[in-house]
Amino acid sequence: MLTDRRKQLLKHIVEEYVETAQPVGSRALVDKYELPLSSATIRNEMAALEDEGLVAQPHTSAGRVPTDTGYRYYVEALMPEEELTEDLRQTIRHQFHQAARELEEWARLAAAILATRLRNAAVVTTPHSPEPRVRWIELVGVHDYLALLIVVLEEARVLQQTLTLDEPFTQEELTSLARRLNNLVAGKSAAEISEQKIALSPAEVSVRQATSALLKAADELTPEPSFMDGVRDLLKQPEFTEGGRVVDLLGVLEERSLSKAIPVAAGSDMG
Known part of the structure; x- marks a missing residue:
């Protein structure tokens, strides 16, 4: 569990590094933030943060830089929250109201709004469960012997497939069949559905x-699926003044894998 002093120190390191893209040294922190601590004490606390995996030292004589875990801890525990004005809230609500109802369109709009407000890149992904599960199914008659199976997932995706039936079914019969199966498959994964040992009709x-x-x-x-906006603002950040880093970033963007590079939640045992 981090002490209050180490939390404050990590906050300063993250914010200073974001602003300068340079390793943060103890003397710089003492001078800029007027900390009532010696440089030696700051270095000892930095070493403790490094042991926690929250900062790293690029080389022996350098200051510290935040790690992925350090950034995540900052976002979840240290970054101050800012309240949106009511006018801005209304504007955002209006933008979503005007957008199409498809989930992917909402994700694309969310990325654009975030990028504009932050003046930085924003990545938004649609909900994706580790293991897809059924929310409900529907059957729509296409022909006497043909039906459209619609599967709505808990993550709001929709899957569909045409089915050839062994006997003719009316729409009322298909609706009744789907209702019975929903009681069996709702909330379940493919493996759980396959493991069920229940007497069913051929259909x-x-x-x-x-x-x-x-x-x-x-x-x-x-x-x-992931949606990104604000790349131009991202390239204005100080760390991309070096051409090599720009090339690395463009490689990630080309592979459409930026969302995978975002670290998962930091350990909760740090307090």
């Missing part, structure tokens, strides 16, 4: 198998 077996297959395909083949 119900066909729909259940198709649902399980759709979930497996979605898990294996569908990349996590």
Whole structure:
């Protein structure tokens, strides 16, 4: 668990590094923030933060830079929250109200709004569960022997597939069949659906198998959608004054993998 002094020190290191993109030394912190501590004490506390994995030292004589874990801790525990004005809230609500209702369009708009407000790059991903689970299914008759299976996932994605039926079904019968199966598959993954040992009609077996297959395909083949805006503002940051770093960034952007580079939550045991 971090002491209050180390929390404050980490906050200064992160903010100073974001502003300058240079390793932060103890003397710079004492002078800029008028800390009532000696440089030697600051160095000892920096070493403790390094032991916690929150900062790193590029080389022996350099100051410290935040690690991914340090940035995440700063965001979750140290960064001050700013309240949006009511006028800005209304503007954002209006923008979303005007946008299309598709989830991906909302994610694209969210990235644009964040980038504009932060004057920096923003990445927004749509909800993606580690293991896709069914929210509900629907069956829509296309022909007497053909139906459209619609599977809505808990993460708000929609999957669909046409099914050939062994016998003709009315729309009322298909709706009733889907209602019965929803009681069995709602909230379940492909593996859990496949493991069920329940007596079903041939049509119900066909729909259940198709649902399980759709979930497996979605898990294996569908990349996590991400939307980005504000790259031009990102390139204005001090760390990108060096050409090599710009090239590395462009490589990440080309692979559309920036969202994967964002660290997960830092350990909660640091307090």
